Amino acid sequence: MNHARRTTATLTAALTAGTLVLAGCASPAEPGAAEGSVTLDYWLWDANQLPAYQRCADAFEEENPDLQVRISQYGYDDYWRKLTAAFVAGAGPDVFTDHLTQYPGFAQKGLLRDLNTLDATADVDYGEFQEGLPDLWVGQDGGQYGMPKDFDTVALFYDTNVIEEAGLGPEDLEGLDWDPQDGGSFEKLLAHLTVDENGVRGDEEGFDPDNVAVYGLASNGAGGTAGQTTWSWLAGATGWKFTDKDVWGTEYHFDDPRVQDSLEWLFGLVEKGYMAPFEEVGTEPNPQQALGSGRAAISANGSWMLGTYANLEGVDLGIASLPSGPVGHPVSMYNGLADSISAQSEDPEEAARWVEFLGSDDCQRIVGEAGVVFPARPAGTEAAVEAFAERGLDVSVFTDLVEDGNTLYFPVTDSFGSIEAIVQPIMDEIYIGDRDVSTLTEVNDRINGLLR
Incomplete structure (x- = not known):
């Protein structure tokens, strides 16, 4: 989707x-x-x-x-x-x-x-x-x-085997909090789940961020204008919104410090060694493969990927809620x-x-x-919840977001294609480390000019 x-x-x-x-x-x-x-x-x-x-x-x-x-x-x-x-x-x-x-x-x-x-x-x-x-x-x-x-909404997929190897259980992935300043308990979890080539974890002395065997968080790439599974759930948890209106916005908000701080935190995980660098994942990231191969411990992805993750060979799949942000609860993009x-x-x-x-x-x-x-429709949603339950999957973390109203709408605006053509390569450069997030302020003026 x-x-x-x-x-x-x-x-x-x-x-x-x-x-x-x-x-x-x-x-x-x-x-x-x-x-x-x-x-x-x-x-x-x-x-x-x-x-x-x-x-x-x-x-x-x-x-x-x-x-x-x-x-x-x-x-x-x-x-x-x-x-x-x-x-x-x-x-x-x-x-x-x-x-x-x-x-x-x-x-x-x-x-x-x-x-x-x-x-x-x-x-x-x-x-x-x-x-x-x-x-x-x-x-x-x-x-x-x-x-x-x-x-669709977004949640965290993980392999319970990997979590247990780290001395944790599914309960340790519940009730996580996050903020763009220090990453909260979510970053602490990612650090612990990250393991370098010598078996040293990211929260242990001697960890080598340049030689990582298992990343705490699977990369979804740079995310482009919408960042649906990449960064929207982080920025949204600060109270930020894409545009001035939920539908047919006339002004984007990439100049807001909240989204810029969220992006700086996310891509800052690369230097810390908790997420793969751009050079490894490129423009076609495959987070489900990273989880399935043991290259990453946690993967944020959308509900439409449930079947793909459930079919990963050798993975005992678990699903956890996104971490709560400064607004006091998790926030997911709501797309349809x-x-x-x-x-x-x-x-x-x-x-x-x-x-x-x-x-x-x-x-x-x-x-x-x-x-x-x-x-x-609710009747169809209920049928899907039951179908997933028959496969042993509790998908309530996806539906609770909608029922609780903890969602962020996909940006619906004019000229989305032209805006994406501008924003995507710039997001790539931010991920790579060639561009500072503050330059999004100038970019914001440019893309808003397309809506006037």
Whole structure:
């Protein structure tokens, strides 16, 4: 649900450069479909969710014999490239999984249908979704450009075997506190879990930070504009917010000392030896592999990665809450995907029937029962919690954040792709150590200039 960094800028450029054809993108009926039926093309990128959505399509077709759903799944990077090309050619899908970094540009270019204007989706009660998710998909014109499908938050993954080797237990990972000045009990934990090549721990005399065998914290890279799993949960715990408004902010806050201090603390872990340097992880970090290989003791990551971490061979998985920050509690980014209808669809009303079903309790329960993500409706969320519990995973640390309101919204603004193109390389330089965090003040003026 993240992965926005590398594709956003190129997608924006392609859509700006290309001629946007609003010709229809209807597809011929599927072989064996009822005569006169309409086939709707639906695109998604997560292979792990494909089986569940196929079951949703089967249930939908049973209730709607005049409609067929053809699902196409592409890898994340290919997904956005193909979608861009399809939009330019006027041959995109009727319905597709959308991301908060992408939809503002799509909507402004007239590529999305306002769900409020279509019969099947006009009367949806958005109050029945998890609080706040529908608001993220309301455009500046008041149109609803996405039907919420799921949500995610962030927590700490760890291997209980590694924790026990350090003389600790799961209880030692609960109730942690953090602040950007000295790192609190969270930094003390990371120090103890870090081990150099000679077996000396990071909180012991003689520790060598230049030759580390096990890092206390797995690196998620520099994080870019959103820092979803990297640094947003740290900065958010200080009371900082990305922009002046939760949705459609007009002013970023990278000049705030709270975010700058949070970044300085995080990337300062490299010099202390508690987190891998940029040179080791590069622009494509793999924190789950670091945990699975024993290269790192703790990995902060999103709930959509639950299945990946649970399947790590030889890992006895544990999940802990993020540390509480200066605000007195943990804070996680709250992100959510949605299903959008292309303005190029020749069958928008039929597409709206499919989207309405995608956002229904029936489909969201099916998705929840697959135990991959947390669907956007409470019924689907509960089904997912039960599915994870059957696999021995207590996922309450993810859902408690939402129930308690301890969340930070993903930044929804104009020009996100252009802003990311500016911020990402600068964050990389800060991680490397070639740039001081204070230069973000100047960068903040530059990116805010794009919003004026």
